[in-house]
Amino acid sequence: MTEIPELTGERVHLRAFTNADLDAYAAMSADAEVMRYIGDGQPVGRDIAWRQMAAFLGHWALRGYGMWAVEDRASGRLLGRAGFLNPEGWPGLELGWLLAREHWGRGLAHEAAALALGWGRRHIDGIGGLISLIRPDNRRSAALAGRLGAALDDQIELLGGPAQVWRYRDGAVTG
Ligand SMILES: CC(C)(COP(=O)(O)OP(=O)(O)OC[C@H]1O[C@@H](n2cnc3c(N)ncnc32)[C@H](O)[C@@H]1OP(=O)(O)O)[C@@H](O)C(=O)NCCC(=O)NCCS
Numbered sequence: 268m269t270e271i272p273e274l275t276g277e278r279v280h281l282r283a284f285t286n287a288d289l290d291a292y293a294a295m296s297a298d299a300e301v302m303r304y305i306g307d308g309q310p311v312g313r314d315i316a317w318r319q320m321a322a323f324l325g326h327w328a329l330r331g332y333g334m335w336a337v338e339d340r341a342s343g344r345l346l347g348r349a350g351f352l353n354p355e356g357w358p359g360l361e362l363g364w365l366l367a368r369e370h371w372g373r374g375l376a377h378e379a380a381a382l383a384l385g386w387g388r389r390h391i392d393g394i395g396g397l398i399s400l401i402r403p404d405n406r407r408s409a410a411l412a413g414r415l416g417a418a419l420d421d422q423i424e425l426l427g428g429p430a431q432v433w434r435y436r437d438g439a440v441t442g
Pocket residue numbers: 300301302304305363364365366367370371372373374375376377378400401402405407408410411414
């Protein structure tokens with residue numbers, strides 16, 4: 268089984284999801300504002316939130332990289348998730364992020380994504396093809412991709428709607 272690395276920044280700590288994250292992760296997954304641009308745009312229930320956490324862990328086991336739980340270093344609270352997604356049939360190797368609503372606007376997603384990106388550049392074959400898939404109206408997410416050094420490259424259909432393809436250039440962020 269792949270060991271899931273831990274990454275520590277100034278304010279955030281990235282680690283594997285555990286069952287103890289379920290209450291906090293289910294709460295953000297049930298928030299319509301958080302979920303507006305995720306998947307089909309609908310909030311999901313506690314059952315699906317649990318299955319997602321299981322899939323994140325399974326993704327690490329099967330691909331050797333994946334999504335981390337993002338924890339607030341000071342309080343130990345779960346802030347959200349950040350990391351790599353590349354399930355079978357996906358358009359490519361994706362860097363993604365999601366934080367609970369109360370943690371937006373503080374640069375925490377950027378800090379977490381930059382740590383993930385730096386790790387990916389050191390450890391993932393094929394990181395040169397890295398993308399982020401972002402719904403056209405998701406201004407906050409597009410701004411973050413831009414700050415991480417990605418550029419808008421294409422628009423595709425994804426899960427029944429349009430998605431922008433933001434593409435990363437090698438070496439823009441070393442996290
Ligand atoms: C996308 C998402 C993660 C972006 O969160 P965010 O907090 O806006 O992103 P960042 O971490 O880059 O923070 C940037 C903001 O923090 C501010 N900020 C404050 N302190 C900062 C610091 N030390 N460093 C950087 N930015 C800082 C920036 O000025 C900016 O503020 P603004 O929104 O008022 O312009 C968040 O909106 C989210 O979880 N959305 C729901 C899920 C989602 O859509 N995920 C993406 C799917 S593609």
